[in-house]
Amino acid sequence: MQHAQKKTWPGRAVIRRALGAMAQTALVLLVVSVVSFMFLKLSPGDPVAIMLGSDFSRESYDKLYHELGLDRPLPAQYAQWLGRFVQGDWGSSYVSKQDxxxxxxxxxxxxxxxxxxxxxxxxxxxxxxxxxxxxxxxxxxxxxxxxxxxxxxxxxxxxxxxxxxxxxxxxxxxxxxxxxxxxxxxxxxxxxxxxxxxxxxxxxxxxxxxxxxxxxxxxxxxxxxxxxxxxxxxxxxxxxxxxxxxxxxxxxxxxxxxxxxxxxxxxxxxxxxxxxxxxxxxxxxxxxxxxxxxxxxxxxxxxxxxxxxxxxxxxxxxxxxxxxxxxxxx
Missing domain, CATH: 1.10.3720.10 (MetI-like)
Known part of the structure; x- marks a missing residue:
């Protein structure tokens, strides 16, 4: 006795491809974010010194350095940035003061x-x-x-x-x-x-x-x-x-x-x-x-x-x- 071939819902393949594309996109963005974040942190230059200008005290430097979270380990800085980024909180520019x-x-x-x-x-x-x-x-x-x-x-x-x-x-x-x-x-x-x-x-x-x-x-x-x-x-x-x-x-x-x-x-x-x-x-x-x-x-x-x-x-x-x-x- 032949068994009837089980029919597959056509939309299942579409959903599967969509989920696969979303997972692939998330993975690519995650890799890009990690690599770019680490390279930016290792690049020369001091953003705190640029923000404070040419004349600043050590106390003001240390205070701003701590407020920006730059004294924390790099993985902790990345986790904090990623958590805010996915929520739409990308921070503000300290030059233009704009979101x-x-x-x-x-x-x-x-x-x-x-x-x-x-x-x-x-x-x-x-x-x-x-x-x-x-x-x-x-x-x-x-x-x-x-x-x-x-x-x-x-x-x-x-x-x-x-x-x-x-x-x-x-x-x-x-x-x-x-x-x-x-x-x-x-x-x-x-x-x-x-x-x-x-x-x-x-x-x-x-x-x-x-x-x-x-x-x-x-x-x-x-x-x-x-x-x-x-x-x-x-x-x-x-x-x-x-x-x-x-x-x-x-x-x-x-x-x-x-x-x-x-x-x-x-x-x-x-x-x-x-x-x-x-x-x-x-x-x-x-x-x-x-x-x-x-x-x-x-x-x-x-x-x-x-x-x-x-x-x-x-x-x-x-x-x-x-x-x-x-x-x-x-």
Whole structure:
């Protein structure tokens, strides 16, 4: 007698994956917090001396040192910081006297995300058409020009390109501001005007990368039998390339973009410093100079969380682009 196969509730797999992702995220954040906390404590510099200034007594130094808990063992300091951090009590900056959670999450993070989004948009709008043209017009002057743009974009470090753009378009021509930030969410036109050069600086390298990946992937796809079959059915060439071809290019393209978005966040640090944008990169840089360990730690944790969020988003995008992954329960 055959036993009926036991049915599994479909939502169980979803819950299991969600719990696994949450556990993995917590573990990664825990490791990042421990390593960064220990390195910050071992770094040179005395935050108490910076807080008190150049003229202070030994009594005032010892008192503040004790109030900050710096006389306690490092594991005890870490446990105290972690307990407050997970409760949303990130402390206050002793330079700006501002709540660190408000400074990092409500003020700095939107600037960095807006800069990264504008940079990625520029890279996609320029890099994908450039790669498609280079693949369709292979070995022509269009292909050579696209390759030159791609190599040029990869050749310039972001900090150097930023200085060059400031010199040409801000100092010499006066077309764009060289520093400062206006949120596009409050004033769209002025905000984009201020973000034009920083976004171009950060997105230039990714234009070359996306164009190169699009070209190489599309060249491989164009040689597949189903492309010839689409042409044999009488479909126009633009539809063959954009619908049938680009559908299969999206998977490797999303993979590369996802892997490099972390690099974009790192590049945003230098770009924000060059253009004095009040994002996470500028916040961490200023905090390192003034030995504000709590601010640096908050910035590091926010950056790690962004990395995890990007990887999770890319993983979910695979299921959208390829239905077979949903079928197999990825």
């Amino acid at each position: 660190i959670f408000e400074q990092a999450v409500l003020q700095a993070l939107p600037v960095t995300l807006t800069l990264a989004a504008c940079s990625l948009l520029i890279a996609l709008l320029v890099g994908i058409p450039l790669g498609v043209l280079a693949a369709v017009r292979r070995n022509s002057w269009v292909d050579l020009a696209a390759s030159a743009v791609a190599i040029g974009g990869n050749a310039f470090p972001s900090f150097y390109l930023g200085v060059v753009l400031i010199w040409v378009f801000s100092v010499s021509l006066g077309w764009f501001p060289s520093m400062g930030y206006v949120s596009p969410w409050s004033d769209f036109g002025t905000g984009l005007w201020h973000l034009a050069l920083p976004a171009l600086t950060l997105g230039a390298w990714y234009v070359g990368l996306i164009a190169t990946v699009t070209r190489s992937s599309l060249l491989e796809v164009l040689e597949q039998p189903y492309m010839a079959a689409a042409r044999a059915r009488g479909e126009p060439e633009w539809r063959v390339i954009l619908v049938h071809g680009m559908r299969n290019v999206l998977m490797p393209l999303v993979t590369v973009i996802g892997l490099q978005l972390g690099g974009m966040l790192r590049g945003a640090v230098m770009t924000e410093v060059v253009f004095t944008l009040p994002g996470l990169g500028m916040m961490i840089t200023n905090a390192v100079q003034t030995r504000e360990y709590l601010v640096v730690q908050a910035g590091i944790m926010m950056t790690a969380l962004l990395f995890i969020a990007v990887n999770f988003t890319v993983d979910q995008t695979y299921s959208i682009l390829d239905p077979r992954l949903r079928k197999h329960g990825r």
